[in-house]
Amino acid sequence: MQRRILLAALLVCPVAAAAQPAPIRLDDVWSRAAMAGRIGVVYLTITATGAPDTLLGASTPVAARAELHESTDDQGVIKMRPVASLPVEPGKLLVFDPGHYHIMLVDLVHALKEGDNFPITLRFAIAGAVTAAVSVQKAGASEMKMPPGDGTMPGMKM
Helix, strand or coil, X not given: CHHHHHHHHHHHHHHHHHCCCCCEEEEEEEXXXXXXXXXXXXXXXXXECCCCXXXXXXXXXXXXXXXXXXXXXXXXXXXXXXXXXXXXXXXXXXXXXXXXEEEEEEEECCCECCCCEEEEEEEECCCEEEEEEEEEECCCCCCCCCCCCCCCXXXXXX
């Protein structure tokens, strides 16, 4: 009898673990079109659905490097600086949008063309690697444009 209970418990545990939500959610992941060999950029929204975490970095096969950056307005002069890490707090959105935080793609391996998608992997201290598909928008885009007929996610405005 005890063996049956133990066996049943072992069988249920993987199902319970699989039902747990991911500790990090990535939404509205987009980029602007850009030429090969140049700089690209990725914007997104990060939500911690579990414990607090820390974003440590990013990588993608479309660029030699992916760096966390912050843009600031210093008396009318836009300045950009690299950021080593960013805290991700439950219940608070960490928004990467034009004019603030962004992921800079250095030395693009190939052109990013409007309508294309590519993967990006973000590294977190606790959650580990989290990968998402990046939707490429037209050059100069200032917000995420959803495909026609999909009104489930609002765009990110400047």
